[in-house]
Amino acid sequence: xxxxxxxxxxxxxxxxxxxxxxxxxxxxxxxxxxxxxxxxxxxxxxxxxxxxxxxxxxxxxxxxxxxxxxxxxxxxxxxxxxxxxxxxxxxxxxxxxxxxxxxxxxxxxxxxxxxxxxxxxxxxxxxxxxxxxxxxxxxxxxxxxxxxxxxxxxxxxxxxxxxxxxxxxxxxxxxxxxxxxxxxxxxxxxxxxxxxxxxxxxxxxxxxxxxxxxxxxxxxxxxxxxxxxxxxxxxxxxxxxxxxxxxxxxxxxxxxxxxxxxxxxxxxxxxxxxxxxxxxxxxxxxxxxxxxxxxxxxxxxxxxxxxxxxxxxxxxxxxxxxxxxxxxxxxxxxxxxxxxxxxxxxxxxxxxxxxxxxxxxxxxxxxxxxxxxxxxxxxxxxxxxxxxxxxxxxxxxxxxxxxxxxxxxxxxxxxxxxxxxxxxxxxxxxxxxxxxxxxxxxxxxxxxxxxxxxxxxxxxxxxxxxxxxxxxxxxxxxxxxxxxxxxxxxxxxxxxxxxxxxxxxxxxxxxxxxxxxxxxxxxxxxxxxxxxxxxxxxxxxx
Amino acid sequence: xxxxxxxxxxxxxxxxxxxxxxxxxxxxxxxxxxxxxxxxxxxxxxxxxxxxxxxxxxxxxxxxxxxxxxxxxxxxxxxxxxxxxxxxxxxxxxxxxxxxxxxxxxxxxxx
Numbered sequence: 001x002x003x004x005x006x007x008x009x010x011x012x013x014x015x016x017x018x019x020x021x022x023x024x025x026x027x028x029x030x031x032x033x034x035x036x037x038x039x040x041x042x043x044x045x046x047x048x049x050x051x052x053x054x055x056x057x058x059x060x061x062x063x064x065x066x067x068x069x070x071x072x073x074x075x076x077x078x079x080x081x082x083x084x085x086x087x088x089x090x091x092x093x094x095x096x097x098x099x100x101x102x103x104x105x106x107x108x109x110x111x112x113x114x115x116x117x118x119x120x121x122x123x124x125x126x127x128x129x130x131x132x133x134x135x136x137x138x139x140x141x142x143x144x145x146x147x148x149x150x151x152x153x154x155x156x157x158x159x160x161x162x163x164x165x166x167x168x169x170x171x172x173x174x175x176x177x178x179x180x181x182x183x184x185x186x187x188x189x190x191x192x193x194x195x196x197x198x199x200x201x202x203x204x205x206x207x208x209x210x211x212x213x214x215x216x217x218x219x220x221x222x223x224x225x226x227x228x229x230x231x232x233x234x235x236x237x238x239x240x241x242x243x244x245x246x247x248x249x250x251x252x253x254x255x256x257x258x259x260x261x262x263x264x265x266x267x268x269x270x271x272x273x274x275x276x277x278x279x280x281x282x283x284x285x286x287x288x289x290x291x292x293x294x295x296x297x298x299x300x301x302x303x304x305x306x307x308x309x310x311x312x313x314x315x316x317x318x319x320x321x322x323x324x325x326x327x328x329x330x331x332x333x334x335x336x337x338x339x340x341x342x343x344x345x346x347x348x349x350x351x352x353x354x355x356x357x358x359x360x361x362x363x364x365x366x367x368x369x370x371x372x373x374x375x376x377x378x379x380x381x382x383x384x385x386x387x388x389x390x391x392x393x394x395x396x397x398x399x400x401x402x403x404x405x406x407x408x409x410x411x412x413x414x415x416x417x418x419x420x421x422x423x424x425x426x427x428x429x430x431x432x433x434x435x436x437x438x439x440x441x442x443x444x445x446x447x448x449x450x451x452x453x454x455x456x457x458x459x460x461x462x463x464x465x466x467x468x469x470x471x472x473x474x475x476x477x478x479x480x481x482x483x484x485x486x487x488x489x490x491x492x493x494x495x496x497x498x499x500x501x502x503x504x505x506x507x508x509x510x511x512x513x514x515x516x517x518x519x520x521x522x523x524x525x526x527x528x529x530x531x532x533x534x535x536x537x538x539x540x541x542x
Numbered sequence: 543x544x545x546x547x548x549x550x551x552x553x554x555x556x557x558x559x560x561x562x563x564x565x566x567x568x569x570x571x572x573x574x575x576x577x578x579x580x581x582x583x584x585x586x587x588x589x590x591x592x593x594x595x596x597x598x599x600x601x602x603x604x605x606x607x608x609x610x611x612x613x614x615x616x617x618x619x620x621x622x623x624x625x626x627x628x629x630x631x632x633x634x635x636x637x638x639x640x641x642x643x644x645x646x647x648x649x650x651x652x653x
Contacts, residue, residue: 350618
């Protein structure tokens with residue numbers, strides 16, 4: 001019975017892992033890159049100044065208010081997002097024509113401005129780190145209504161794969177530290193196990209919390225049961241979930257209070273550079289309200305305290321705690337853990353590193369599927385089936401091809417003409433066209449050549465990015481390193497490191513290398529290097 | 543302050559993971575082939591030391607970074623520390639296989 005149970009779990013693990021493995025790989029790669037989204041943004045807009053998080057909040061708010069008065073004196077809502085940390089490096093201002101309580105997209109505008117001069121920041125049109133990160137759940141070309149369900153299904157499969165994986169893994173403690181290289185299938189299984197088990201808390205957290213992000217889409221009836229259906233119900237839900245600030249304009253004009261005192265009050269309460277938003281409703285009206293929101297990146301709880309002031313008298317009317325209730329608190333913590341906005345540099349690297357392990361876990365799982373089957377099927381039928389060949393080719397085009405495609409995205413950022421129309425769209429088209437090209441390449445070339453060529457291409461494409469940066473901009477390593485400009489230098493050094501790692505992978509995958517890491521190997525004999533096994537591998541390989 | 547607690551926690555965790563690794567006989571033989579395998583009591587001691595070091599790392603992080611951030615960091619640090627052990631065990635251990643080809647098999651017990 002126990003064996004039967006384990007076997008059925010193994011079946012579930014194998015097939016659920018394979019079916020959406022490629023989507024999961026895409027989600028892991030783009031999500032991992034997303035931990036450095038604003039750093040990638042900065043690299044992709046080298047014209048921008050350094051982050052302005054050091055500018056005092058008083059100065060920023062003064063500049064932003066001046067700008068808002070010029071830009072949208074009649075607006076019903078002004079919002080200032082202060083440069084606080086790496087999550088928000090610059091000041092953004094946003095205005096809306098109506099109060100922001102109405103459904104639908106309110107008329108208004110948004111600008112990123114210099115915190116001192118107030119001038120809008122000018123930089124090239126790019127899709128940046130943000131779009132790369134948003135692919136993680138939007139899958140780019142698909143409408144949100146569809147991508148939400150695909151991503152949800154993939155996450156659900158991932159969760160199933162993790163749980164069945166734990167059940168199937170017979171020696172989870174005994175083999176905790178064990179990796180045996182050079183033994184074909186055995187080594188792939190070891191690698192898959194070590195990558196999965198060592199970062200298991202991360203994998204579980206990231207998958208479960210990922211599902212929560214769009215819980216309302218997956219469980220629409222839960223909302224319907226408590227709030228009813230229709231636009232009004234949606235509004236009530238949103239108002240309760242997001243912000244408690246609801247107020248109507250009186251129509252009587254009255255000057256806005258001086259914000260300086262309110263900022264001081266908030267800074268005493270939260271400490272310096274912890275004010276995230278200054279949200280003003282009906283500026284210039286007698287019923288104006290000012291909401292100050294504390295940073296949501298102080299702890300894993302992804303919500304900050306809110307202070308609501310009367311916009312004319314400056315009196316503190318209401319305080320809304322960061323921890324609202326156990327339920328919203330739980331959601332805020334899980335979503336906070338997923339996004340890791342609170343992570344400082346070291347913890348951010350750990351997040352990135354865990355993401356890399358997750359990516360490698362999916363990739364090794366996909367390769368393991370083919371390594372395990374190819375030899376068996378060939379021994380039985382004398383040749384590989386269409387099915388296994390298809391999986392092998394898709395593995396190459398997705399695992400190596402996506403890495404090439406993302407490198408191409410960065411190259412496009414530097415090489416597309418600056419004045420090009422729809423430039424940011426084209427950066428993304430370059431990414432997906434390159435990927436398509438890689439998939440086609442993987443279908444056409446012999447398997448081992450395809451792996452080697454795509455890995456070599458990816459290695460070169462990443463390792464040469466710093467050089468391309470030297471040739472095309474003024475913000476390259478030779479400047480950013482001596483200036484201690486870490487977001488920029490960090491990007492260049494990371495892609496350089498990635499390029500070198502991929503070069504090592506390409507070297508190991510060279511078609512003339514014997515035995516190939518992709519061969520099933522002579523695991524039975526317990527020695528991957530002995531002569532007979534090599535012969536076997538050779539016949540299977542061709 | 544937070545960087546310092548990070549680094550000390552990392553050192554503690556690597557120590558702890560190595561202790562836990564050495565508490566298994568097969569890993570001990572691989573990492574220290576020249577010294578005799580530890581006794582049962584010694585293995586227990588290594589285990590206790592290992593868990594103690596990991597707990598200490600958690601405490602250091604919780605104090606240095608705050609409980610929420612610290613605990614999150616602890617999981618990441620454990621992953622990294624365990625991976626250090628895996629790499630050492632795989633690529634850093636003295637190679638017994640090569641040695642076996644040069645030395646005769648220790649077979650006197652069987653004869």
